[in-house]
Amino acid sequence: MPPVATENSTSDAVKAETPTPYLSTMPDNDFNWQITLGQKVVAITGANRGIGLGIAEVCLANSAKMVYSLDLMEPGEDFAALQKRYPNFKFIQTDVTSEESVEKAINQVVEETGRIDGLVANAGMTKHQPALKFDRSELEKLFNLNVYGAYFCAQIAARKFIELGIKGSIVMTSSMTSYRPNRAAPSAPYGATKAAVRNMCHTLAMEWSKHGIRVNSISPGFVRTAMTYYVETAPDWDLKMQYYGGMPRLADPRELGGAYVYLLSDASSYTSGIDIPIAGIVGAW
Numbered sequence: 001m002p003p004v005a006t007e008n009s010t011s012d013a014v015k016a017e018t019p020t021p022y023l024s025t026m027p028d029n030d031f032n033w034q035i036t037l038g039q040k041v042v043a044i045t046g047a048n049r050g051i052g053l054g055i056a057e058v059c060l061a062n063s064a065k066m067v068y069s070l071d072l073m074e075p076g077e078d079f080a081a082l083q084k085r086y087p088n089f090k091f092i093q094t095d096v097t098s099e100e101s102v103e104k105a106i107n108q109v110v111e112e113t114g115r116i117d118g119l120v121a122n123a124g125m126t127k128h129q130p131a132l133k134f135d136r137s138e139l140e141k142l143f144n145l146n147v148y149g150a151y152f153c154a155q156i157a158a159r160k161f162i163e164l165g166i167k168g169s170i171v172m173t174s175s176m177t178s179y180r181p182n183r184a185a186p187s188a189p190y191g192a193t194k195a196a197v198r199n200m201c202h203t204l205a206m207e208w209s210k211h212g213i214r215v216n217s218i219s220p221g222f223v224r225t226a227m228t229y230y231v232e233t234a235p236d237w238d239l240k241m242q243y244y245g246g247m248p249r250l251a252d253p254r255e256l257g258g259a260y261v262y263l264l265s266d267a268s269s270y271t272s273g274i275d276i277p278i279a280g281i282v283g284a285w
């Protein structure tokens, strides 16, 4: 017989949980309504290049106290150029597919700065090929980084926020492919990972609101990075752009940054569980 205890053990576990006092995110009376990351320490996964680096630049331009890139690869020239302008931009070598590595990185951030206020789960990858060709190991690789990586980064950051009594903000990078196919370069498994990312934010936001933790996502469309450099090289790209409608260009990663800054800042104290699609209305849906 299959086990039948699931429902009972779940409700027992819920009952056994000691009630936590609700940590309100309501701003104080003297709150500064300017949108700023002043005094905030933010960790961004995969910020050595691409969208993560663009987010880092806009966070730094909006007064973040410290921004950490938690990335697998050694920083390159683009990272170094930004660090030259902002010495408060740092790198911790991290593999987001390893909980141990993420925990170590978050602990290092807190040891160095005394706090952590925001976590952007941004590191991700894609693989474009026809759906009929994917094998299990390719799907596992995508889910391991995009879904499990984002989940455990959020969980580890949330535990740290709770431990420190910080009203933290978590932002995940989802994708427009979480809503509909990318006609220029289809990848069914990638879209599924990004739908999972967008979806998990709803429940995490609900579960963690009592701790004063907010969880949101952002869904970029076409952004010019190493992940998408080839889409513009297609001979029929101009025609495709006309066909897709909206703004006939790719985004600069920094054009997404304002939304991340908003969601990481205290100005969004009543915003949780939402997704912001940023896609230049390309391929309107």
Ligand SMILES: NC(=O)c1ccc[n+]([C@@H]2O[C@H](COP(=O)([O-])OP(=O)(O)OC[C@H]3O[C@@H](n4cnc5c(N)ncnc54)[C@H](O)[C@@H]3O)[C@@H](O)[C@H]2O)c1
Binding pocket: 045, 046, 047, 048, 049, 050, 051, 052, 070, 071, 072, 073, 094, 095, 096, 097, 122, 123, 124, 125, 126, 145, 173, 174, 175, 176, 219, 220, 221, 222, 223, 224, 225, 226, 227, 228
């Ligand atoms: N570029 C786009 O058009 C686009 C659109 C929608 C969503 N996205 C999403 O945005 C995010 C960033 O994409 P991008 O275009 O900047 O990609 P990118 O490949 O340029 O950058 C990804 C970064 O993540 C890092 N990374 C990879 N595996 C890692 C790991 N295990 N641990 C830590 N870091 C790791 C890489 O070293 C790299 O620096 C991804 O989640 C991607 O799915 C991108």
